[in-house]
Amino acid sequence: MQNSEDISIVNTMSTPTKSYKIDYKPNGKSIQVDPAQIPYDETGNPGSVLEIALGNGIDIEHVCGGNIACSTCHVYVVSGLDSCTPISPEEEEQLQNASGRNDTSRLACQCVANGSKDLIIQIP
Numbered sequence: 001m002q003n004s005e006d007i008s009i010v011n012t013m014s015t016p017t018k019s020y021k022i023d024y025k026p027n028g029k030s031i032q033v034d035p036a037q038i039p040y041d042e043t044g045n046p047g048s049v050l051e052i053a054l055g056n057g058i059d060i061e062h063v064c065g066g067n068i069a070c071s072t073c074h075v076y077v078v079s080g081l082d083s084c085t086p087i088s089p090e091e092e093e094q095l096q097n098a099s100g101r102n103d104t105s106r107l108a109c110q111c112v113a114n115g116s117k118d119l120i121i122q123i124p
């Protein structure tokens with residue numbers, strides 16, 4: 001397992017300006033995300049669903065360290081999907097290897113919320 005500093009984001013979008021909530025299921029942990037506390041990378045991109053989980057003690061597999069070279073960080077964005085970065089071609093390619101993929105599937109390392117909605121994330 002690599003640490004969250006190794007995780008890179010391909011997508012960019014607006015950064016959150018207000019607090020929002022992420023419910024991680026099935027463990028039932030709810031995280032109130034403070035824009036001032038989100039990890040930001042060197043280009044100013046806010047933390048992904050994966051980085052926020054790891055930073056709050058929620059384990060999501062991430063074998064390639066967030067480099068879009070696996071699908072182990074596959075999650076379902078059950079609610080709030082339209083507030084997240086769009087799927088890049090690289091993410092789409094890896095998602096095709098994800099078991100049980102559906103219309104709410106995302107790679108947690110590439111899914112970044114703009115904070116306009118709360119999210120419900122189902123970890124398969």
Ligand code: FES
Nearest residue numbers: 062064066073109
């Ligand atoms: S950790 Fe490998 S693609 Fe997300």
